[in-house]
Amino acid sequence: MGYPDAEGQGHSAGSFQPMPSGWFYQNMLTISEMYQQFCVPSVDARAHRVFPDLIDKEETALTQMRTGPYTIFAKLLLPAVQKAIIRSSRNQVTIDCVRVACALERYRLGKGNVPASLNPLVPAFLDHVPTDIIDGQPIRYHPESNGNYVLYSIGWNRVDDGGERGLSQKAETKNRPDETRGDWIWTNFPPK
Secondary structure, eight states: OEEEOOSEEEEOOTOOOOOOHHHHHHHHHHHHHIIIIIGGGEEEEETEEHHHHHHHHHHHHHHHHHOOOHHHHHHHHHHHHHHHHHHHHHHHHHHHHHHHHHHHHHHHHHHHHOOOOSSSGTTTTTTOBOOOOOTTSSSSEEOOOOOOEEEEOOOOTTOOOOOOOOOOOOOGTTTTTEEEEBBBBEESSSSO
């Protein structure tokens, strides 16, 4: 008895076997079920949306799940998958904001200033204004009188914080950006 290889063939692990193969397979089943129930439907690439509430439900399910031989790997692996979904969502917002920022700068070069809203960018500079992947509304835009502007998504907390970046509350990472708090912002000037 041992662990299966890529073709499903078992290989002996010698005299040391840290766990019975049944436990290994039960962990695979638990991870697959959780992944299909929460992770897969939490991202809809065609609709350009992410659904944080499903990841929150997964986190609750993991917290309530009894730690045992059939669940230990799920409790270890799935939080990392959740962080990867949050990070990739944040990266997609950055890409969307950079596309809009490039269009804004092209507009500024042609007109001498930035527009009051993003609508004048379509269709000359953008084919459409990207939507916020969290709530499906257009990316938020706040121009300032000095020509600076802020583009942002409402972020993982699903609350419009007016373009304020969320900071970590943990002592070891105090005042560093926290991807689960505040808005996900992109500015054409250095953040404060």
